[in-house]
Amino acid sequence: MMRSNGTVGRCLVNEGTNWNTMIERIGQNQDREAFSALFAHFSPFLKAFLIKSGGVTPENAEELVQETMIKVWRKAPTFSASQASASTWIYTIARNTRIDWLRKQNRQNPDELHAEDVYDEREDPTPYSSLVQIRNKKHINEQLGKLPDEQAEVLKLMYFQGKSGQQVADTLGLPLGTVKSRIRLALNKMKLGLMPAYKEGITQGGSYT
Amino acid sequence: MINRHPESDLMVEYATGSLPLAHTIAVTTHLQFCEECRNTTESLKDIGGDLLQSGESIEVSDGLLDRIFDCIESGKDEISAPLKKLCSDKVANDLPGYVSNLLPEGNLDWRKLTSSLRVAPVSVGEQDYELSLHRINPGGKAPKHYHRGREITVVLKGSFSDEDGVYQPGDFIVREPGDTHRPFATRNEECICLSVLEAPIRLTGLKSVLNPFLSFSPS
Numbered sequence: 001m002m003r004s005n006g007t008v009g010r011c012l013v014n015e016g017t018n019w020n021t022m023i024e025r026i027g028q029n030q031d032r033e034a035f036s037a038l039f040a041h042f043s044p045f046l047k048a049f050l051i052k053s054g055g056v057t058p059e060n061a062e063e064l065v066q067e068t069m070i071k072v073w074r075k076a077p078t079f080s081a082s083q084a085s086a087s088t089w090i091y092t093i094a095r096n097t098r099i100d101w102l103r104k105q106n107r108q109n110p111d112e113l114h115a116e117d118v119y120d121e122r123e124d125p126t127p128y129s130s131l132v133q134i135r136n137k138k139h140i141n142e143q144l145g146k147l148p149d150e151q152a153e154v155l156k157l158m159y160f161q162g163k164s165g166q167q168v169a170d171t172l173g174l175p176l177g178t179v180k181s182r183i184r185l186a187l188n189k190m191k192l193g194l195m196p197a198y199k200e201g202i203t204q205g206g207s208y209t
Numbered sequence: 210m211i212n213r214h215p216e217s218d219l220m221v222e223y224a225t226g227s228l229p230l231a232h233t234i235a236v237t238t239h240l241q242f243c244e245e246c247r248n249t250t251e252s253l254k255d256i257g258g259d260l261l262q263s264g265e266s267i268e269v270s271d272g273l274l275d276r277i278f279d280c281i282e283s284g285k286d287e288i289s290a291p292l293k294k295l296c297s298d299k300v301a302n303d304l305p306g307y308v309s310n311l312l313p314e315g316n317l318d319w320r321k322l323t324s325s326l327r328v329a330p331v332s333v334g335e336q337d338y339e340l341s342l343h344r345i346n347p348g349g350k351a352p353k354h355y356h357r358g359r360e361i362t363v364v365l366k367g368s369f370s371d372e373d374g375v376y377q378p379g380d381f382i383v384r385e386p387g388d389t390h391r392p393f394a395t396r397n398e399e400c401i402c403l404s405v406l407e408a409p410i411r412l413t414g415l416k417s418v419l420n421p422f423l424s425f426s427p428s
Contacts, residue, residue, distance in 0.1 A: 042261075043269045045261050045266045048267040052264075062269055065269060066273060066276060085255065085258060088258035091254060092257070098226065113333055115226070117310070118333075119233065120237050120240070137252070158227065164222050164227045165222060183218045187220075187249075190256075
């Protein structure tokens with residue numbers, strides 16, 4: 001069942017538990033069967049994600065999938081299901097792999113800073129309040145599909161195409177302020193971080209447009 | 210008490226990786242102080258994980274898994290521990306470990322801009338942005354200046370204030386192009402900040418010849 005790519009993978013409700021266990025098996029026992037199942041499920045999504053995210057050609061995409069999955073294998077012993085779910089963890093590794101690759105293409109890396117250093121994710125993740133995290137994760141699962149189209153569209157452009165808020169505004173022909181408020185509304189709806197600033201919008205560091 | 214946080218769009222850009230490196234560093238620095246924003250970041254990555262699996266998928270080539278197992282067996286692509294460069298500048302002791310780790314080896318190159326303000330550039334290999342540390346003496350005033358580009362400041366130690374308020378460690382302050390302000394440090398303690406500058410600022414008033422950030426380029 002774990003090998004049947006597609007059916008198992010698309011069932012988001014059970015996804016968390018299953019894949020978390022797979023990564024733990026990889027981390028604890030170098031379990032190749034678990035890794036193969038994880039690979040079968042995630043690598044087609046990773047390939048599509050990397051190609052769409054911009055700057056990565058279809059030819060390079062598999063190289064980056066490979067790099068991402070090797071990191072998954074190597075870092076599996078540090079995976080902790082109480083810190084992040086499998087999909088979040090793999091998404092983060094893929095994002096960092098992509099950032100480093102793009103910087104290398106631009107020869108922008110004289111100091112050898114890696115995304116992991118810059119995001120402070122290398123070792124010993126900062127302890128998060130896991131109760132809050134679990135609650136947030138549940139909200140996100142429930143609310144993401146229920147977002148109004150215009151909010152979901154903005155998030156998808158940012159997540160799938162690596163666009164900034166300004167680039168989304170340019171793409172959609174909207175004022176930046178409209179894009180910002182759609183993001184804010186979407187995050188509010190998902191109750192992200194239970195952060196008062198997003199509710200009021202008055203204590204933010206930046207100015208509003 | 211942290212009152213200033215990155216706006217939600219900046220947080221999404223941070224989580225999705227579309228921010229320039231220097232800005233990413235500024236947000237991570239804020240996260241060292243702010244648990245709320247750390248939780249938000251985790252949630253924003255959860256969205257990434259969810260969207261990843263609800264998006265398109267493209268079959269990978271047949272031999273890819275085998276190639277990955279080959280790499281793993283051969284020990285190639287082993288993750289090497291980063292070489293820890295220690296910054297010997299005294300200021301490193303006053304900063305969160307995350308920030309000290311980004312600093313170059315040896316002493317920082319402090320430039321005295323006014324009697325109470327010193328600035329040290331921190332190179333992260335970006336051309337379009339300047340990342341730097343600022344130190345204002347206790348009670349000292351920074352020169353009044355005008356922003357040609359966006360400036361992000363994160364307070365690391367002490368506090369400072371300007372026309373708009375008082376800023377404490379962890380506060381994340383964004384100044385948009387066209388803003389003019391005159392920050393000064395709280396009287397009893399020096400203030401250290403991390404700042405990211407998109408374009409050089411220009412001093413207003415008498416000392417306008419002394420654009421401080423031009424002094425970074427070889428003269």
